[in-house]
Amino acid sequence: MFTLSLIYLALTIVRPQDFVPALEGIPLLPVVLLLAFAAWMIRAGKSFDAPQFLLLPVFLLVGMVSMVANHWFGGALALLESFGPIVIAFFVFAAACTTPRRVTIAMAVFVLCACVLAQHSIVQANTGTGWTGVPLGEDGRVRYVGIFNDPNDVGLLFAATLPMAFFLSSGGGFLRRLWWLAAAALLLYGVYLTNSRGAMLAVLVVGGIFVWQRRGMFTAGVLGVLGLVVMRLLSSRMQELDPDESSAFGRVDAWYEGMHMFFSNPLLGVGPGNFTDYNQLTAHNSWILVLAETGFLGYTLWLAFTSYGFWMMVTVMRHQPEAAGEPVRAGTWKSERAIAFTLLLSLYGLFAAAFFLSRSYTVVMYLLIALVVGHYMGARQRWPGVPLLRLTDHWMRWLAVSVASIVALYVITTILLIGS
Incomplete structure (x- = not known):
């Protein structure tokens, strides 16, 4: 199952099925995911000691109900077809990555795949066309194939995997450190080329x-x-970072329209994928996109799903094995904390970029959170004193946080509109 999960991760990011003619029409991703899911199904001793295992399927269900409530019954099936595999991938990947060794290997695959995209970006920037056949964007920014056709998606991947590259460079001999530091430098240069x-x-x-x-x-x-x-000195687009700039103003205006979509459909929203039916531009904010499209119910579920990942890694980092009476072997707990801190940084990188992008349903986000959940569950197995986070203990908190964040989003949007 672990090997199949890594193959699925690599195919999801590098995507040879999107540019190799011999692979055209072959359902590589669905087949690999189906095989991994079958291996997960027959696996004994499954653990669901993480709130995300309940939150994500219910979020999908709420999205489907939202489609029906907005009078598009076929949309519910379309959402199940598009988002259902992401739910399955989350379950499988989280279950496969529960040991420090497996989490480290998964991070290495994340980084190596991101480096493939970074190398493609360099070729594309120098020649005008990458080896996939994809040319530079009209604005001169690098891009890839499939789900990474937008430069912002490429940049988001680089930002999320950068902490992993630095973590991998922290151990081993000189050549290993040099290899992963070179990978980190490549990812940083890739971010520069995306101009995101x-x-x-x-x-x-x-x-x-x-x-x-x-x-x-x-x-x-x-x-x-x-x-x-x-x-700001290196990037022309960073020099235009101002609410009055046309691109920035268009985003703020989209945020405002998204808030009004929520106010008009507060419980279930306008339906996943329907934002652009009401506004020319997409939300350009992952939180507002979910709020507008799935309403208060979907937003609260998604907010809890994503936020638990941060909470889990902080919980692991703050745990004191000695205080809990747990025997600590030399270096073992230090390694657990280092992995947790690395994944926490990756989450911050991912969601900092996602605040300005509509990436609420991107598979990369859910695979990263699956890695976080896997590490948390594994840490709890190895260190029973690590607190168990239960949804039943926190559901009132999430309702309050959801309301507070909605108010904050509305206030921020209003201030930016007035200021522009």
Whole structure:
């Protein structure tokens, strides 16, 4: 099952089925996912000790009900066909990655696949066309095939995998460290080539949180300001980072329209994928997109699903085995915490970019959260003192957080509109 999961991950990111003529029409992804799911089904001792295993299927169900409520019965089946495989992939990948070794291998596959896209970006930037046959975008920004045809999606992947590359470079001999540091440099250059403001800000967020943990808030703040200045010098699009800029104003206007879609359909929204039926541009914000399309019910489920990932990694990092009376072998708990911190940084990178993009349903997000869930469940098996997070203990909290975040999104949108 683990090997099949890694193959599915590689096919999802590198996507040879989208540019190799010999593979055209062959359902590689569905077949590999089906085989992995079959292996998961016959596996003994399945564990569902994570709230996401309930939240994600219910989120899918709410999305389907939303489609029906918006008078499109066929849309419910279309959503099941498009998002159902993501739910299955989440279950399988989370179950497959529960040991430090497997989590580390999965991170290595994430990084190597991202590096393939980064190398493609370099070729594309230098020649005008990548080896997939995909040319530069009209705005001169690099892109890939399939779900990574948008430069922002490519940048999001680079930002999310960058912490993994640095983690992989922290152990082993000189050549291994050099290899993964080179991979990190390649990913950083890839972010530059995408010219994605969201991805650049995500890298800044990741770096800031890392420095904050290591050197304190003051140092992180100073370096963050310097980093922002450097990014504005390097990127023409970062120099246009202003609410009055046409692209930024269009995004804020889309946020405003998304909030009004929610107000007109507060419980179930306008239906997944239907945002552009009501507004020319998509939401350009993953939170507002879910809120507008699935209403309060879907938004609360999605918010809890994604936020639990952060909570889980912080829970692992804060656990003290000695205080819980658990025997600690040399280096074992340090490794657990290092992995948890790396995955936490990846989550921050992913969602910092997703705040400016409509990527609420992208498979990469759910595979990363599956890796987080897998590490959390494995850590609890190895260290029983790690607290178990139960949805039944927190559902009132999520309702309150959901309401507060909706108010915050509305206030931010209103202020940006007034300021522009």
